[in-house]
Amino acid sequence: MLKKNVLTTLVLLFAVSLTMVHADKRQVMLDRVVAVVGGSSILYSEVVQSANQLVEQRREQRYTSDRDPMNEGLEELLKQKLLYNQALIDSVVVGMDGRIESSVESQLQMMIAEAGSVTDLEVKEHMPLFNYRDILRQRITEQVYAQEMSSHVVSNVVVTPGEVERFFKELKEEEKPIIPEQYVYAHIVRFPSSQEEAKRRTKERLLDMRERIISGKSTMAILARTYSQDPGSAMKGGEYPAGPLSGLTAPFAEALAKLKAGQISEVVETEFGFHIIELIDEPKNGMYHYRHILLKPVYTLEEELEPTKFLDSLSLMIKSDSITFEEAAREHSHDDLTKMNGGLVTNHDILMHYNANDVKYTATKFRREDFSDRQPDYINLIQMKPGDVSTAFVTADVNGNSISKIVKLLEIVPTHSASLEEDYLSIEEMALEDKKGKVFDKWLKEKIDELYIYIDPEFREGEFEYPNWVK
Numbered sequence: 121m122l123k124k125n126v127l128t129t130l131v132l133l134f135a136v137s138l139t140m141v142h143a144d145k146r147q148v149m150l151d152r153v154v155a156v157v158g159g160s161s162i163l164y165s166e167v168v169q170s171a172n173q174l175v176e177q178r179r180e181q182r183y184t185s186d187r188d189p190m191n192e193g194l195e196e197l198l199k200q201k202l203l204y205n206q207a208l209i210d211s212v213v214v215g216m217d218g219r220i221e222s223s224v225e226s227q228l229q230m231m232i233a234e235a236g237s238v239t240d241l242e243v244k245e246h247m248p249l250f251n252y253r254d255i256l257r258q259r260i261t262e263q264v265y266a267q268e269m270s271s272h273v274v275s276n277v278v279v280t281p282g283e284v285e286r287f288f289k290e291l292k293e294e295e296k297p298i299i300p301e302q303y304v305y306a307h308i309v310r311f312p313s314s315q316e317e318a319k320r321r322t323k324e325r326l327l328d329m330r331e332r333i334i335s336g337k338s339t340m341a342i343l344a345r346t347y348s349q350d351p352g353s354a355m356k357g358g359e360y361p362a363g364p365l366s367g368l369t370a371p372f373a374e375a376l377a378k379l380k381a382g383q384i385s386e387v388v389e390t391e392f393g394f395h396i397i398e399l400i401d402e403p404k405n406g407m408y409h410y411r412h413i414l415l416k417p418v419y420t421l422e423e424e425l426e427p428t429k430f431l432d433s434l435s436l437m438i439k440s441d442s443i444t445f446e447e448a449a450r451e452h453s454h455d456d457l458t459k460m461n462g463g464l465v466t467n468h469d470i471l472m473h474y475n476a477n478d479v480k481y482t483a484t485k486f487r488r489e490d491f492s493d494r495q496p497d498y499i500n501l502i503q504m505k506p507g508d509v510s511t512a513f514v515t516a517d518v519n520g521n522s523i524s525k526i527v528k529l530l531e532i533v534p535t536h537s538a539s540l541e542e543d544y545l546s547i548e549e550m551a552l553e554d555k556k557g558k559v560f561d562k563w564l565k566e567k568i569d570e571l572y573i574y575i576d577p578e579f580r581e582g583e584f585e586y587p588n589w590v591k
Contacts, residue, residue: 154576158205160262167194191582194575198589202567204267212464214268220511222361226257247452272564274556279548287551288540297550299543302485303501306463307454308434308448309517310427311527318417322394324388328413330396333384340384340398340411349520350395350414358411359400365408372397377406391519393417415516416521424514431512435526438509444530454523463528465497469518481545484532493518497527504529 141578155162170193178185185192207214228249235241238249238326238415245252281286288296312318329347332338344358345351353360365373375388381398388395393416400409434452437443449463457468467483483490489500496515509528517523538546568588581589 121301134571146203154579155194155198155201155574156574157201158571158573160201160205162197162201166197170194170197187580187583189584191579191584192370194579194582195584195586198573198575199564200263200266202564202571202573204572206567207265207272210269210272212265212269213271214265220260220264221258224253227260228253228258255567258451267327270560274559277552277556277559279551279555283550283555284551285540286546288538288547288552293537297532297537297538297543297546298361299546300487301535302487303498303529304484304531304533305465305497305527305529307446307455307458307465307497307499307527308431308445308453309458309523310431310452311454311521312419312423312427314419314423314426316425317419318419319389319394322415322417323387326394326396326413329413330384330387333396333398340396340413344413347415348413349416350412356411356412358398360410360412362404362407362409364406365406372412376410379410393519393521411567419522424522424524425558428512429513432523433524435509435511436555438528464530465527483545497525500527501529506531 146210151163151165153161154164154167158301167190171189174185174192174196175189181231206212232238236242241252242249279558302386325347329338329343333340333343341357341359342356345355348354348358350358351513356542365377368376369390369392371388371390375385375395376397376399379397381399381402385397388397395412395414396410396412400411403409430452434438434443438445438448444460449459449461453463455463458464464484465486467481467486467490469483474581486494486498488498494515496513500510501512504527508530512526514522514524514525516557533542536542540547565586565588567584573589573591575590584590
């Protein structure tokens with residue numbers, strides 16, 4: 121593993137900026153530079169914030185470190201500054217896609233709310249808001265570049281099956297991962313038979329909104345706040361930061377690419393529902409700044425109950441041996457990914473949703489934490505024995521569309537110590553992280569020797585994971 125996982129700690133540092141522990145007035149007045157890495161300095165107040173965050177995180181994890189948290193906090197900042205400076209030296213490209221400005225504004229709004237007003241925040245931080253915004257922007261920029269650099273260092277690291285096997289054989293018995301209880305199951309999925317009618321109603325609602333916007337009776341931003349079902353943008357008036365088309369689903373990207381600044385698209389259908397899209401300004405360097413309204417088909421209670429009633433009848437037929445579950449899945453399931461395989465559930469739909477299409481990561485065994493997108497499935501499965509078939513229930517697919525389903529529990533894999541035969545992917549992941557950690561450690565030690573680094577005498581006697589920080 122990356123030592124106390126370098127990559128994880130970089131994510132932690134990103135969280136530090138979003139959950140700052142503010143120093144009191146005396147500390148702010150006495151703030152000073154305690155370390156320099158390349159062209160970046162580290163303030164005493166930053167070390168305090170980093171140390172406090174580490175202590176809080178470990179309290180939640182019920183873990184206590186033997187090291188002084190101030191030295192640990194300083195070392196995490198030293199790593200971040202080194203990675204940031206090296207990213208600039210290596211001209212590492214970071215796709216900003218608005219995430220830095222978005223993080224800055226989210227942080228500021230949270231701090232303003234906590235302080236009570238902009239004026240109260242300025243008093244608390246001893247500076248005007250625009251100055252503090254610049255400080256936050258630089259801090260978050262450094263963290264984003266550091267994350268990108270750390271990923272770049274290990275981006276080409278792979279493990280062979282032979283390396284995985286050697287890694288596993290060298291693990292002590294107590295080091296072998298414990299694989300928690302897993303479920304293997306099948307499902308039969310149904311959409312309401314009125315799906316096309318519900319889609320038609322949704323399109324008409326969006327066409328009406330589009331007409332209201334074009335005629336000047338309302339604006340996209342107002343209607344998005346009122347009606348959009350996209351949780352990521354509705355409260356922002358449907359607006360997203362500028363980003364590349366490659367990050368968007370194909371029909372949405374194609375429609376957006378055809379728009380001119382200020383234009384509203386026709387209704388666009390994607391796997392998430394139906395949209396109208398407004399291009400806010402002309403694209404710059406392939407980055408598109410837009411807002412949209414998302415609506416999903418809505419069903420009446422009667423329409424929603426129709427597939428549930430059908431599946432309840434089908435469940436009774438399966439339980440009475442009138443038809444097998446596998447036959448019922450082939451004949452009646454609306455899930456094209458599973459119906460021809462007896463309804464066997466995999467994570468393939470989730471992999472597709474997140475554009476992680478490597479088939480080697482397809483899984484049919486699900487741990488409790490793997491059900492984050494399928495909670496109703498888990499609630500039913502934990503009440504069943506292998507071979508049981510559930511009654512029908514209403515849930516949602518990975519894109520948030522309403523569906524009904526029944527599930528059959530095929531197997532419960534008990535908690536066990538990992539083996540190569542049964543848990544290869546989990547062991548491969550461990551082996552890969554271990555190898556990445558070694559590659560990163562070697563790289564970091566070399567870069568520490570190459571870059572200019574100064575540490576205040578107050579901190580030089582502390583315990584460091586990498587002793588060559590002190591020169």
